Amino acid sequence: MASRRDRRLNDWKEIAAFFGRDERTVRRWERQRGLPVHRISGGARNLVFAYTDELEQWLRGDSAAPAEAPLTETAAAESDQMPRVPSADADRASQMPGSRRYRQALVIASAVALFAVIAAAGMVSMRGAPIMPDRIAYRPDPKVQDLYLDAVYYIETRQASGLNRAMQLLTEATTLDPEYADAYAKLADAYNMVSQFTLMPARDAYPKAQAAANRAIALDPDNAGGYAALAFAAFYWDKDFPRSRALFERAIRLDPASAQTHHWYALTLMVAGETERPLSEIGMAQELNPQSRSILANKALILFHAGRADEALAILQPLAEAEPNLRSPPEYLATIYLDQHRWSDFLREYRLAAVISGNDARRAVADAAEKGLHEEGGNGLLKAMFSEQLRQYQRDREPAYKVATTAAMLGRNDEAIRYLEESARRKEDDLLGVRIDPAFKGLRADPRYRAIVETEGFVPAQVTGA
Known part of the structure; x- marks a missing residue:
C-alpha cells in the first residue's frame, strides 16, 4: 500500500486542501516561495500536480527552493497565512521560507547545488554543453x-x-x-x-x-x-562505431553523472585502441560509483592494455580473492598471465573463469592445456590448447577467434590469419578484440592482419620502426 508520502495531488484544489488553504494562497507560494509544483508537459499552465513528500520537505525547509521573489505589499500582509512548522522550536521556525535565516541558508544551498552542476558539466566540457532537459520524474506504482x-x-x-x-x-x-x-x-x-x-x-x-x-x-x-x-x-x-560514439556522447550530455555510461564508453574506447581517454572515462565511472566491482575489474583491464600490467595485477589479485564468484577477475588475470608466459598462473585462472561461467568447452581446453604443460612446458601447453580448441571449434563450442589467438602465439601465422578470416565471416563477437589482443603482437606488421583490423573498423596499431 502506498504511504502518504507517495501520494500524488492532481490539481490546485488538492494541493490547497493538503495545506488547509485556498487555491490563491498556494498558487502564490508556488510563484513567490518555490512551492514544489509540477506542470504536465505540453498541457495548459493550470494543469499541475505535486507529491506530498516534496511538499512536506518544503514545509520543513529540507530542500532548497528557488530564491523568493520580492513580496508585494498585499503578499506581505498575507504572509502570516503560511502553515506553521509542526514544532515549538524557534530555530526550526526560522528556517521557514520567508525568514532571513532561511534566505541565507538558501543562498548557500544554491551555491552548493550550482557547484555540483558545474562539476558534472565539467565532465563533458570536451563534448559540448550538457543537455539539461526540463523533465518531470516519472513515478511508477x-x-x-x-x-x-x-x-x-x-x-x-x-x-x-x-x-x-x-x-x-x-x-x-x-x-x-x-x-x-x-x-x-x-x-x-x-x-x-x-x-x-x-x-x-x-x-x-x-x-x-x-x-x-x-x-x-x-x-x-x-x-x-x-x-x-x-x-x-x-x-x-x-x-x-561512429554511431555508438555519438550515442554515448549524447547519453553523457543527458546524464553526466551516470557511472554505467562512463564505464561502458571507456570499454569501447579501449577496444578501439585508445589509452588515455578510456582511463579518464573509467576514472569518472569509479568516482561516481566506487563500490562497483565490475568498474574496478575493468579499470584493471584498461590499465593492462595501456601497458600498465603491474597496476592491473595489483587490482585484480585482491579483487579475485574478495569476489570469488565474479568471472571477470580470473578471466582478466588469465589474459595477463598468458601474455607474461606465467603458465601455471594462467592455467589456474583460465580454469576458474571457465568454472564460474559454466563453460564446459573451456574446461576441456584447460584439462588439455594442463596435460601439455606437464609434458612439454609452455610450448606444450599452447600446442595442447590449440588442438583442443580446434576440436571444440569443430563442434561449434569454441569461436574461430580463440583458435586464431593460440595459433598466433605458436607462430603459426598462416593458420592464425585463416581463422581470423573465418571469425570475420561468422561475425563473431570476439573479433572486436583483434586490434588490442596481445596474442597478435607478432602479426602487427603482417598486411593480412592489418587488413582484417581495418575491415573491422579499427585503425591498426603502429609498428615499431615503421
Whole structure:
C-alpha cells in the first residue's frame, strides 16, 4: 500500500486542501516561495500536480527552493497565512521560507547545488554543453518500482542467475506499467550483458536490447539510459562505431553523472585502441560509483592494455580473492598471465573463469592445456590448447577467434590469419578484440592482419620502426 508520502495531488484544489488553504494562497507560494509544483508537459499552465513528500520537505525547509521573489505589499500582509512548522522550536521556525535565516541558508544551498552542476558539466566540457532537459520524474506504482530496484541489484551481480532474474523482474515491471521508460532501459542493459555473462547467443540478446532501448526512448526522448543501451548494442552488435560514439556522447550530455555510461564508453574506447581517454572515462565511472566491482575489474583491464600490467595485477589479485564468484577477475588475470608466459598462473585462472561461467568447452581446453604443460612446458601447453580448441571449434563450442589467438602465439601465422578470416565471416563477437589482443603482437606488421583490423573498423596499431 502506498504511504502518504507517495501520494500524488492532481490539481490546485488538492494541493490547497493538503495545506488547509485556498487555491490563491498556494498558487502564490508556488510563484513567490518555490512551492514544489509540477506542470504536465505540453498541457495548459493550470494543469499541475505535486507529491506530498516534496511538499512536506518544503514545509520543513529540507530542500532548497528557488530564491523568493520580492513580496508585494498585499503578499506581505498575507504572509502570516503560511502553515506553521509542526514544532515549538524557534530555530526550526526560522528556517521557514520567508525568514532571513532561511534566505541565507538558501543562498548557500544554491551555491552548493550550482557547484555540483558545474562539476558534472565539467565532465563533458570536451563534448559540448550538457543537455539539461526540463523533465518531470516519472513515478511508477511502488510495487512496480520495487521490481525495478530489485532488478538493478541482480544486474550488478554479473552472474548468469542474477541476470536471468533481472530480466524476469523487468519483464514483469514493464508488463504492469508499459509507460515505465527506465524499466525498459534497464531491461535493455540486461539483454546487452546477458550474452557476455552467460551462454545466451548474441543474435538473440542484442536485438531484444535494442527493442527495449528504443521503447524507452519512445516513451521518454531524453532517457539517457536508453541512449547508453543503444550505444552499447551499436558497438558490440552492429559494429557501427561512429554511431555508438555519438550515442554515448549524447547519453553523457543527458546524464553526466551516470557511472554505467562512463564505464561502458571507456570499454569501447579501449577496444578501439585508445589509452588515455578510456582511463579518464573509467576514472569518472569509479568516482561516481566506487563500490562497483565490475568498474574496478575493468579499470584493471584498461590499465593492462595501456601497458600498465603491474597496476592491473595489483587490482585484480585482491579483487579475485574478495569476489570469488565474479568471472571477470580470473578471466582478466588469465589474459595477463598468458601474455607474461606465467603458465601455471594462467592455467589456474583460465580454469576458474571457465568454472564460474559454466563453460564446459573451456574446461576441456584447460584439462588439455594442463596435460601439455606437464609434458612439454609452455610450448606444450599452447600446442595442447590449440588442438583442443580446434576440436571444440569443430563442434561449434569454441569461436574461430580463440583458435586464431593460440595459433598466433605458436607462430603459426598462416593458420592464425585463416581463422581470423573465418571469425570475420561468422561475425563473431570476439573479433572486436583483434586490434588490442596481445596474442597478435607478432602479426602487427603482417598486411593480412592489418587488413582484417581495418575491415573491422579499427585503425591498426603502429609498428615499431615503421
